[in-house]
Amino acid sequence: MQKVFIVGCGAYMDAGYGCPGEWRCLKAAALGEGKFGAPVQVMGFIRCECPGRTIAPTVGMTARLAEVKPDAIYFSTCLVDARPGCPYGSAEDLAKILETKAGVPVILGTHEYKG
Numbered sequence: 001m002q003k004v005f006i007v008g009c010g011a012y013m014d015a016g017y018g019c020p021g022e023w024r025c026l027k028a029a030a031l032g033e034g035k036f037g038a039p040v041q042v043m044g045f046i047r048c049e050c051p052g053r054t055i056a057p058t059v060g061m062t063a064r065l066a067e068v069k070p071d072a073i074y075f076s077t078c079l080v081d082a083r084p085g086c087p088y089g090s091a092e093d094l095a096k097i098l099e100t101k102a103g104v105p106v107i108l109g110t111h112e113y114k115g
């Protein structure tokens with residue numbers, strides 16, 4: 001089973017009611033729904049913090065402390081599909097930076113649950 005990290009938008013997780021890291025990503029990961037395709041083990045759930053510059057070092061520290069190199073990193077659906085969008089850059093740009101630094105694929109989105 002693949003080991004993954006999930007990165008959520010910390011600004012939304014601080015203020016949102018629409019699942020600030022409570023269940024959607026975790027359910028989709030456990031059941032292999034949405035972008036996961038098959039059940040995976042979530043070994044880290046990381047908050048992006050504005051303006052996003054700490055994502056790569058935070059992911060690196062999570063991997064070090066957890067003693068796990070993830071097979072992939074998933075950006076949460078709330079981070080990728082945010083409306084209005086992140087004022088600091090696109091999820092695609094952030095993903096490219098993280099892919100280069102972490103050396104693992106970054107997948108845009110997690111679940112496809114509505115409501």
Ligand code: SF4
Pocket residue numbers: 008009010011012048049050051052079086087088089
């Ligand atoms: S930088 Fe963008 S994605 Fe990251 S927490 Fe702030 S608003 Fe969310």
